[in-house]
Amino acid sequence: MRRRLRDVGSKISGALAAARYEAAELLADGGEPPTETLQENEPVSVTTDLPAEVAADPLCVAAVDVARAAAVEVAGSAVGDYAGVEVDDALVVTHSFATTEKAYRGWRWAVTVARAEGSDGVTVDEVVLLPGGGALVSPEWVPWSERIRPGDLTPGDLLPTKPDDPRLVPAYADPDAFDDWSDLHWELGLGRVRVLSLDGRADAAERWYDGDQGPSSPLAKSAPARCGDCGFLVPLAGSMRSLFGVCANVYAPDDAKVVSFDHGCGAHSEVVADAASATWTGMAVEHDELELVENVTTPEGHSPGTVDDADPAEPFGHS
Ligand code: SF4
Numbered sequence: 001m002r003r004r005l006r007d008v009g010s011k012i013s014g015a016l017a018a019a020r021y022e023a024a025e026l027l028a029d030g031g032e033p034p035t036e037t038l039q040e041n042e043p044v045s046v047t048t049d050l051p052a053e054v055a056a057d058p059l060c061v062a063a064v065d066v067a068r069a070a071a072v073e074v075a076g077s078a079v080g081d082y083a084g085v086e087v088d089d090a091l092v093v094t095h096s097f098a099t100t101e102k103a104y105r106g107w108r109w110a111v112t113v114a115r116a117e118g119s120d121g122v123t124v125d126e127v128v129l130l131p132g133g134g135a136l137v138s139p140e141w142v143p144w145s146e147r148i149r150p151g152d153l154t155p156g157d158l159l160p161t162k163p164d165d166p167r168l169v170p171a172y173a174d175p176d177a178f179d180d181w182s183d184l185h186w187e188l189g190l191g192r193v194r195v196l197s198l199d200g201r202a203d204a205a206e207r208w209y210d211g212d213q214g215p216s217s218p219l220a221k222s223a224p225a226r227c228g229d230c231g232f233l234v235p236l237a238g239s240m241r242s243l244f245g246v247c248a249n250v251y252a253p254d255d256a257k258v259v260s261f262d263h264g265c266g267a268h269s270e271v272v273a274d275a276a277s278a279t280w281t282g283m284a285v286e287h288d289e290l291e292l293v294e295n296v297t298t299p300e301g302h303s304p305g306t307v308d309d310a311d312p313a314e315p316f317g318h319s
Pocket of ligand 1: 226
């Protein structure tokens with residue numbers, strides 16, 4: 001489908017547009033943003049094996065009780081078993097304790113203690129809760145520009161496009177400009193700064209074609225005729241005109257929406273009412289009351305339930 005749409009655009013816009021498209025293709029990242037699910041933390045090792053290059057301060061390493069007291073002061077009974085020590089610097093180490101909080105499985109209380117040079121006293125630097133190996137942590141942060149989805153924009157929001165947005169090209173490179181020379185001056189500096197690139201057109205065409213106004217929607221599948229030959233279709237300008245138009249039928253479900261030529265609905269302009277199969281044809285008077293009588297058989301039509309599956313379909317979906 002995407003290839004077909006690009007081919008349509010290429011034929012219409014010519015070699016210049018194709019060259020612009022190839023440049024835009026190089027800029028497109030094409031990747032799916034990460035899904036927002038909880039993840040397990042990378043394994044974290046807490047060890048009592050001290051690095052050879054930094055000598056562990058024996059007083060700081062021995063200050064397990066000082067560290068535990070500090071953790072209990074912050075977390076109370078949520079402080080569990082001792083989990084080891086890490087050397088941060090010559091006179092700084094971090095003691096770890098498991099947490100007993102059920103909601104923080106795999107996390108640990110990390111208590112950093114330090115000693116001033118020449119002093120025997122060990123003091124507490126900080127107490128923090130850190131994720132250990134296998135801990136459930138929040139998803140990786142994703143920039144808003146990658147998180148945003150169609151429909152997220154609300155009144156008052158601003159959504160700036162990137163200077164190198166592959167959906168846009170400078171107006172002088174408009175793929176449609178050479179189709180209508182009368183518009184050329186307008187896009188050469190007098191009108192819009194940027195216009196839709198061929199890549200942006202292909203994306204939009206693919207989205208529209210695969211959406212509810214394309215040929216695969218339930219409405220289109222049950223339609224008696226297609227938009228392409230409907231009198232209510234208003235054609236688009238530019239390269240999109242070969243595949244899409246706007247429905248202008250107030251009674252159609254897709255009124256004011258872009259529809260593909262092979263979309264359709266029951267309000268097609270050429271759908272005809274079959275007079276022979278009209279439902280209500282007469283009235284009978286009975287005791288001064290009016291009663292509507294349904295004409296269930298007609299000379300040209302069928303009695304209810306008498307249509308055979310093998311019978312050929314009549315024009316515009318009537319059977
Ligand atoms: S009325 Fe129906 S068939 Fe006609 S253009 Fe609109 S959606 Fe298409």
